[in-house]
Amino acid sequence: MKIKDEILSLLKKRKNLLAFSYGSDSSALFHLLVQEKINFDLVMINYKTRKNSVLEEKSAKELALKFNKKIFIAHAPKFENNFEKQARDFRYEFFEKICLEKNYENLILAHHLNDAFEWFLMQLSRGAGLAEILGMNEFEKRKNYNIIRPLLRTSKDEIKAFLKQNEIFYFNDESNEDEKYFRNYIRKHFSNDFVSKFSEGLKRSFVYLNEDKNKLFKNEIKEFKGILICAKDESLIAKALKMQGIVPSAKQRKEMLKNDCVISSKIAVVYKDEKAFVFKHENCEKLPKIFKEECRLAKVPKFLRAYLYNHGILPNEFLSFWA
Missing domain, CATH: 3.40.50.620 (HUPs)
Structure with a gap:
């Protein structure tokens, strides 16, 4: 051995x-x-x-x-x-x-x-x-x-x-x-x-x-400052969740494909333009009005806004990475 x-x-x-x-x-x-x-x-x-x-x-x-x-x-x-x-x-x-x-x-x-x-x-x-x-x-x-x-x-x-x-x-x-x-x-x-x-x-x-x-998933999941980004595909999202330390149950798999959600009170899954974003769910006591407005104009999913703010990521910076 x-x-x-x-x-x-x-x-x-x-x-x-x-x-x-x-x-x-x-x-x-x-x-x-x-x-x-x-x-x-x-x-x-x-x-x-x-x-x-x-x-x-x-x-x-x-x-x-x-x-x-x-x-x-x-x-x-x-x-x-x-x-x-x-x-x-x-x-x-x-x-x-x-x-x-x-x-x-x-x-x-x-x-x-x-x-x-x-x-x-x-x-x-x-x-x-x-x-x-x-x-x-x-x-x-x-x-x-x-x-x-x-x-x-x-x-x-x-x-x-x-x-x-x-x-x-x-x-x-x-x-x-x-x-x-x-x-x-x-x-x-x-x-x-x-x-x-x-x-x-x-x-x-x-x-x-x-x-x-590895051939199938190669370059299918990207990472940007702790946010995993992939196509809105059940297997890819499950893989991204696994990379974040969570193996979704059959019930959670159904839930995560319907709407933006938080899995096991830890990892958020949100969607925009047929892309899935998987990241650690975070809260922020109060987002500044200017930042909230920038997120609204950029159509950043609500669950994602606190994460971006907490990590000093501007909405346009985030959008330019995956768009």
Whole structure:
């Protein structure tokens, strides 16, 4: 098991943050990065849902101390419903907060081939387009940092073999057996056996599919000072939302195509001249009259006006970029 040279080149001499749980995947990636002499620190979420949660956090702190690494830990609140989505939102919000506050250039995640195929099947079962079913990439550029998944073309079986060969300790997450979580159901009944039998073909298929996706979406989404701009196309808008950290549900997909809206109270989607604009939703206590009038004359969508003002963007400057 190894990290591709092109991935290593993105990590070397950069400020990196590894999402760590002390489970099998992040533990394997931790030691693989150490072997490759990549500098990194740790970020961890304690959901307090497992019997070993306290011990896992304590052990992670000890591991960080042993290898001279910083560790940032957040304790999640108790989520009353839709645990998977709320936990994911909380997790990525904290990761982004640390990246921005501490100036980390790369967020390293331990997603692997089985995770990618699980996601593929989950989205396929719900009804999704190409941008959603291929939602995981080895490299994703966010506004202020990058997401890197060095193990995305590595199977779970390869990870287990690496852990055994190197006698690496990790905690077993018993919640992975609970089929009330849709991901676990897909994993146990469909994806794991398939990946074990057809991993090499699956790796090649994901490479070909992503090459086709990149050709299809090439230059289709532009960025202007944090605003993503694309055609009024469902798949492209979903892709832009994904780039902003949100995977829209089927209900949200219908909503976003009808009118200007705010998805998950975070990301706005507005339209003008058959173009879609996707950006972080912001408010402004009071827009100056002159600025409001300039926006009105330029027919800038209302949700977008506060964002432009907060970021010092003149309406004509914005219009000249995409018109």
